[in-house]
Amino acid sequence: TTALPAFFVFGKASIGIADCVESMSQYALTNSKPIMVLFGLEYAHSIQQIRKALLESSISCKSDLKSEVHFADVPSPYMFPSKDIKKLSEIQEEACGCGNNSSSDGASGTIYNIGGLTWKLPEGQSMEDYSLFWIGQDNSAFANVVLTFNACEIVRYDATKNQMVTDLSQQRRILKRRYYLVERAKDANIVGILVGTLGVGNPCY
Template identity: 50%
Template structure:
């Protein structure tokens, strides 16, 4: 068993804490990899090696969190979907219990029916060596799972960032207020961008208060749209390989190369570990970089870089004309 937590393989290779890299396992011939003490993980399938994730237990005062959640439910007027960082998964039973106490305190027995909690899907990640991109199209995170018989009434299931939840038939994500418990990190940004039409608030467990300022959501979206527009004017495109373990990464690299070539631009592939401004400054000829990684680490803030860094999905928007 190999325990990974931002482990450096050599001077220039860096493993992000959310990615299970089979490079480590292949080097020392291990049949199993454990991603240990992880708070941010995308749960992308590995290529060859199974992985078991052990989540950290960040402190959270359940009574304060439940009080903020209950008060927001009363004011919101819409059902609430509770999402959380994986480091706070251990505290969800305490939150639910404290929420029942709040409901009894205010003599509101129906409040529990307006609050829905997401669950951790699974702590085990199974390999998928033969994973292919169906019809050569990107698969989006947060995709609905509607494989059941359409003649039967069924809930709509969602999965994103290690969390899973279901909505009753006829309900949409836009019908819910999203209540995030956790830090303002890449996992939270992933949910913001995926469900950008939903109202989202965040409970900061460290400060013990509710953050209702949603201006960040609009700023992130505007920034990503701006990067897409800049990418359209690029002549030389660099493809950054940010993972060697997530299933389908090689197919994605080939798809990005074909996409860039069809758009009449030159494509170059780079494998350099974790990108930083100093490394990418060695390639000033590249007008834009496409970062092939998992859903959560691919969203890099490239303000300090000489050239913008976009995701494969944003590359499809920019180059698929």
């Protein structure tokens, strides 16, 4: 917005905390890379519970999962006018600093933002060093993550079916094809727009 502040209200989809944590723990135990947990905004209300349950699970199983699993944050439901963009940046910095995947000593690093989520990686690390664990549906938000971080290993936890999906090969092929077509369109000198009239009956002459 340029003149008025905005306040975002996200939906609250149901999720089985225990099933999600179990899938996340099993994946963390078999994965050699640290894990970054991203999620659809409709599950943001459950992330603190998932963090707590994951910590309790790691303690009971005597496995140090906390240092291997990091969570993205939702910086703020507020959006300020463009003249207050500095204030918004400060809020995002503060949100990154309060997460369990960011150091609180003000250490330098790289801040990532995608789909309303934000997180900070320590200096010298990149997203290719992490595996991604997505909580949510196979929708446009997830497609954006897959396309943006296509070099990362990605798994998805389907909260509606309470199961983890690891085979994303078909979606990767579709996204690569889409990316190829977009690049072809960007290189074109002439772009034509075809307007369909499937909903209009053929005129009689």
